[in-house]
Amino acid sequence: xxxxxxSFMALVIVAMLTVPPMALSQSFPPVVTQKIxxxxxxxxxxxxxxxxxxxxxxxxxxxxxxxxxHEYAAGHIPGAINVPRGVLEFQIWKHVGFPTNTEMGKTLYxxxxxxxxxxxxxxxxxxxxxxxxTAVVMNLEEWQKAGNPFAK
Numbered sequence: 781x782x783x784x785x786x787s788f789m790a791l792v793i794v795a796m797l798t799v800p801p802m803a804l805s806q807s808f809p810p811v812v813t814q815k816i817x818x819x820x821x822x823x824x825x826x827x828x829x830x831x832x833x834x835x836x837x838x839x840x841x842x843x844x845x846x847x848x849x850h851e852y853a854a855g856h857i858p859g860a861i862n863v864p865r866g867v868l869e870f871q872i873w874k875h876v877g878f879p880t881n882t883e884m885g886k887t888l889y890x891x892x893x894x895x896x897x898x899x900x901x902x903x904x905x906x907x908x909x910x911x912x913x914t915a916v917v918m919n920l921e922e923w924q925k926a927g928n929p930f931a932k
Contacts, residue, residue, distance in 0.1 A: 816899055826916055828928075841888070845892065846897050857923075858930070860891065865901045888910060891920075893919070893920045895918055
């Protein structure tokens, strides 16, 4: 029963995190908001200003858009790769040198529509042993409105 509830809540979280931030408090139970807030306390987070600097000069960092493929296809940050949150634990490995030279210390910036899925994704990767994960907490629509780089 507990595993069924956990699976159900995971589905609810994935489905509901595509809702714009303004609707956050009205779209799902407080337990989801609490989970996101707890994740943000456990991982490093940055906002739009700091992220803009990273996007302009990523160096060796990997920018990961954890939104769904159709969201990414509709527009994304230039240079970002798309690894949806639902398959992140399975697909991130090919981007960090597995199996011959796995870089668990690779700098990873995780970004989504609002920072909610990115925060949960950063927490999940940290639990797998990645040591340099950062969640970008910002509204992607505000990023675009500010004239920041955006590819379609």
